[in-house]
Amino acid sequence: MNQYEIAVIPGDGIGKEVVPAAIRVIDTLTDIHGGLSFKWTSFPWSCEYYLEHGAMMPEDGIQTLRNFDQIFLGAVGMPNLVPDHVSLWGLLIKIRREMQQSINVRPAKLLNGLASPLRDPEPFDLIVVRENSEGEYSEIGGRMHSGSDEMAIQSAVFTRKGTERAMRYAFDLAKKRRQHVTSATKSNGISHSMPFWDDVFKDVLKDYPDIATTSNHIDALAAFFVMKPHVFDVIVASNLFGDILTDLGGAIMGSIGIAPAANLNVERTLPSMFEPVHGSAPDIAGKGVANPLGQIWTGKLMLDFMGYEDLGKLLLDAIEHVLVSGIKTRDLGGRATTEDVTSAVIEYLKSCG
């Protein structure tokens, strides 16, 4: 029996509803299938915690998290209480950085039972590999002067190490999939970092002679997500471009409420973190109507990363089954509650044995 220690950070808003739901689902799955179990330890780090303690997590928070195998996170942010750049840099982005979770992986797939907003899309199944540790998300910068002379400068930093790591991850992933990598660039407008990105891409692809490649500028690529998402297999993108493309990926699936994400420490020396793409949705929080499927799919990514791909597959099957059965929360046009959807997923898993 393999027992894993999972740090749980429900965070803010609907995070506090969908995380417990997903945990029930995963526990059901491991109960049925044996061989592994998760010990979940919950931490209340959130905007509420900030209002009480003046920080999003205690000073030894990162130290505490190091003792866990993985981190399972809900959502962070309550912009009415704490400015986003404070809450997110104090928790979500802080963990990504300190745990060297340098790769963010997010799938987008046309699922049965989920109405895509696209007219008659061909089936698509793509994965965005997002550089998760540097790029446009940088602390470097500040403001100067005041009044009408005020200005702000923000520096994006791209290292060969970070860029190459994301690209190699993308190529290795493509090897196990449909052998194609698309690079998201903007070297026609952004004149230092993006030509550098292109150069690294050209260097890396030499090591993968069997993988076909394309480079698209981010503006065109965003348009292609709408016009022909089925042409993509693996897409490698900078931190910001990956952020934009993955929300778009959620949109074309039919809901950003359902898209999952993995923040991977690919060296496996520190815990990775799994979180849905959706935010804390303060407007619907506390009403029991949040869609738990994004958090459940996030659980699948955790299982996959830990080597339990057979169990991960069952979770995605269960999600698709429940969607097809029409048990849907509001965001998907249904009237089901978080509890209804969670129970339906659990029942399906039990029925499969």
Add this chain to the structure above:
Amino acid sequence: MNQYEIAVIPGDGIGKEVVPAAIRVIDTLTDIHGGLSFKWTSFPWSCEYYLEHGAMMPEDGIQTLRNFDQIFLGAVGMPNLVPDHVSLWGLLIKIRREMQQSINVRPAKLLNGLASPLRDPEPFDLIVVRENSEGEYSEIGGRMHSGSDEMAIQSAVFTRKGTERAMRYAFDLAKKRRQHVTSATKSNGISHSMPFWDDVFKDVLKDYPDIATTSNHIDALAAFFVMKPHVFDVIVASNLFGDILTDLGGAIMGSIGIAPAANLNVERTLPSMFEPVHGSAPDIAGKGVANPLGQIWTGKLMLDFMGYEDLGKLLLDAIEHVLVSGIKTRDLGGRATTEDVTSAVIEYLKSCG
């Protein structure tokens, strides 16, 4: 009779086909309606010009352009011949900067006769006001070290003047439309420039008490373009975010081949430049099959900016009429040539008298 001097830069690829087409259309319109005429002076500045002369335009190119009322541009870029950051910074972006065309305006509208890739979209009619002179498109940055230590830094620069100018333009535009402005931000991830952007937005909106506002992070906003584009009226965005949103705008309309753009010198002390959103499309260049409607719609934006909004409206009517009649180029699923579409537009204009 008002005579205007227009500098024409067909540029590369299909630019050389759609620009003459649009000029024929505009000349037809002014012939019919009298009161104004355009004198078009063509410049061969392009990637081919670069290969011959080592520069995208002559040294006194900008000086030459100053003598014109407006600039009518096709498309720039032949990445197989000249790297994009050379060709674009040497011509397109150079003109935007030197002519202080600090605002880029791009509409996206659900047109009759054009199949949107969205399933059953509600009619949408939005305008993206893009800051066009600074932000993420900056020359500031470079590379350091080599081999595995190599890195690139790119600094985005946001001034209050530039930011405020774009926002005020957006608010003034919203006053004449549906009284709503959306700000494209990313202050949850990008920690200096975007909180600054938000602060300026908060300051500016105080001067427009009748305009309703929303702020959306760019990732969510991109998703909303797919999920509910009808909720938007005017959107104000940074240079990069505006770039991405406007290609998306083209995509949801049903073609990026059709979207127009205006690079405005709002002070009207220097010429503005009008260019379609689409690129030079080297793959279909020279075959007579490029879609001229983007360039023609671009002509409408020029007429509007010059105060001939009644004529501008006729051009958009003509575009919609031809789309409804089914005379469509390949990119719209038809088999018509550039010439077929152009003639159809001209005939319609003549038939309206």
